[in-house]
Amino acid sequence: MAEAAPVNAELLEWPKKDKRRLLHVVYRVGDLDRTIKFYTECFGMKLLRKRDVPEEKYSNAFLGYGPEESHFAVELTYNYGVSSYDIGTGFGHFAIATQDVYKMVEEIKAKGGTVTREPGPVKGGTTVIAFVKDPDGYIFELIQRGATPEPLCQVMLRVGDLERAIKFYEKVCFLVLHIDEILLLMCFPMILFPVKMQLAATLSV
Numbered sequence: 001m002a003e004a005a006p007v008n009a010e011l012l013e014w015p016k017k018d019k020r021r022l023l024h025v026v027y028r029v030g031d032l033d034r035t036i037k038f039y040t041e042c043f044g045m046k047l048l049r050k051r052d053v054p055e056e057k058y059s060n061a062f063l064g065y066g067p068e069e070s071h072f073a074v075e076l077t078y079n080y081g082v083s084s085y086d087i088g089t090g091f092g093h094f095a096i097a098t099q100d101v102y103k104m105v106e107e108i109k110a111k112g113g114t115v116t117r118e119p120g121p122v123k124g125g126t127t128v129i130a131f132v133k134d135p136d137g138y139i140f141e142l143i144q145r146g147a148t149p150e151p152l153c154q155v156m157l158r159v160g161d162l163e164r165a166i167k168f169y170e171k172v173c174f175l176v177l178h179i180d181e182i183l184l185l186m187c188f189p190m191i192l193f194p195v196k197m198q199l200a201a202t203l204s205v
């Protein structure tokens, strides 16, 4: 698997000129407190804020690895009375960077979490990954990396046409970080923080 291109001087200069960044990703869950418990106990996230909007019959909770002013966050939405959702095939996974995937997987298993792909080198590459399913079925990839200020590092979405998606995302000021020919996989570095959009278009065989 192609490794990320070295961060060049232009990319390092970019954040000084452009302050845009991905703030959060919002998705629906069937039980807010169940997911908050799982993310705080198994992933080590912090509950940043919670709000209830009774007039619209929904509640929100924001979690992440630091304040929203400087960190990416997940925004969970609970719609009153809706206990489950069809996640579909377009959503791939979120990714959390950790210095020891094996240790984190054992801790998650001990807390009753579901591991859908045991730790080991990624197929076609060397990076150690694992996949964990959250209470609603959303998949989290655990990626072995050095220490980082932003462990919540990727959102993988499946796209029908990678070049079309690249052209669209470039218009909103992303930069291609690397393309992996095996998977036609591309990661976008966020302007200010190491949160990336990972787009995967499976090769048609």
Ligand SMILES: C[C@@H](O)C(=O)SC[C@H](NC(=O)CC[C@H](N)C(=O)O)C(=O)NCC(=O)O
Pocket (backbone or CB within 6 Å): 092, 095, 117, 121, 122, 123, 141, 143, 154, 156, 158, 183, 198, 200, 202
């Ligand atoms: C770069 C890292 O964050 C990855 O997610 S690569 C993991 C790899 N992804 C795919 O194979 C994407 C294509 C697949 N057909 C899909 O649609 O998800 C993966 O899942 N590898 C499996 C493994 O066991 O290594």
Ligand SMILES: [Zn+2]
Pocket (backbone or CB within 6 Å): 093, 095, 141, 154, 156, 198
């Ligand atoms: Zn991934």
